[in-house]
Amino acid sequence: MAERLLTVDTLSAFHGEAQVLRDVSIDVSVGEVVTLVGRNGAGKTTLLRSIMGLHKNTRGSIALDGTTLDGKSADKRARLGIGWVPDDRGIYATLTVEENLSLPPVVDKDASWSLDRIYEQFPVLRERRDFPGTKLSGGEQQMLAMARPLRAGSRLLLLDEPSEGLAPVIVSQIGQIIRDIRSQGVAVLLVEQNVKFASTVADRHNLLAQGEVVESLDNDAFQSRTTELLQHLGM
Numbered sequence: 637m638a639e640r641l642l643t644v645d646t647l648s649a650f651h652g653e654a655q656v657l658r659d660v661s662i663d664v665s666v667g668e669v670v671t672l673v674g675r676n677g678a679g680k681t682t683l684l685r686s687i688m689g690l691h692k693n694t695r696g697s698i699a700l701d702g703t704t705l706d707g708k709s710a711d712k713r714a715r716l717g718i719g720w721v722p723d724d725r726g727i728y729a730t731l732t733v734e735e736n737l738s739l740p741p742v743v744d745k746d747a748s749w750s751l752d753r754i755y756e757q758f759p760v761l762r763e764r765r766d767f768p769g770t771k772l773s774g775g776e777q778q779m780l781a782m783a784r785p786l787r788a789g790s791r792l793l794l795l796d797e798p799s800e801g802l803a804p805v806i807v808s809q810i811g812q813i814i815r816d817i818r819s820q821g822v823a824v825l826l827v828e829q830n831v832k833f834a835s836t837v838a839d840r841h842n843l844l845a846q847g848e849v850v851e852s853l854d855n856d857a858f859q860s861r862t863t864e865l866l867q868h869l870g871m
């Protein structure tokens with residue numbers, strides 16, 4: 637069995653008085669792609685932000701490598717190997733691709749990907765290395781957003797809807813990249829509404845409705861029951 641990397645145990649999260657996550661328990665092992673699937677407002681982004689330490693109003697526990705992340709800042713969590721890829725991609729628009737890749741500090745020397753290795757995995761970024769962020773297509777921006785934490789040395793990527801707004805051919809390229817980085821031992825927690833895409837990359841799925849995990853299942857079971865499950869989620 638692959639080594640457990642992330643363990644979220646009975647996590648609840650609140651926005652003010654409103655409870656948006658209820659006793660969520662999920663886990664991700666080394667080299668595994670696990671999804672959070674659910675409709676808008678189900679709490680997927682709040683869960684990713686809680687894991688990253690960006691959303692602090694929580695109860696329950698989150699551990700990396702078996703050690704609790706309680707009380708640790710987002711910066712500290714990044715240094716422990718968690719990489720956040722937000723849905724707006726968060727790249728520096730005025731900086732070039734290469735500057736975007738060089739700016740974030742390397743948090744883990746052993747896990748950090750060299751620029752050459754990044755460019756091998758993302759050839760289009762090599763072609764665009766001197767282009768500013770503003771001149772990149774949506775797909776190129778998404779690739780840059782995913783490449784950055786790998787450069788820093790993240791071992792767990794939190795991907796928030798990487799397929800959103802991209803053409804099908806680009807979505808399948810992103811899928812191939814996710815499978816490639818997984819085979820190199822990187823773990824991925826993937827938020828997706830595009831379930832067809834999710835089922836091409838994921839090992840396991842967690843279905844979220846109104847802040848609760850209503851089903852956890854492997855990809856084979858997910859594929860054979862997709863229609864029923866999506867109906868259940870109202871998607």
Ligand SMILES: Nc1ncnc2c1ncn2[C@@H]1O[C@H](COP(=O)(O)OP(=O)(O)OP(=O)(O)O)[C@@H](O)[C@H]1O
Pocket residue numbers: 651652654656674675676677678679680681682683
């Ligand atoms: N800053 C905030 N203040 C108050 N409520 C919030 C805030 N952010 C999110 N919420 C609420 O928390 C719930 C969960 O939101 P969240 O963004 O985590 O869901 P989601 O599943 O990621 O959906 P989406 O795909 O639309 O982002 C929603 O009801 C949302 O309205």
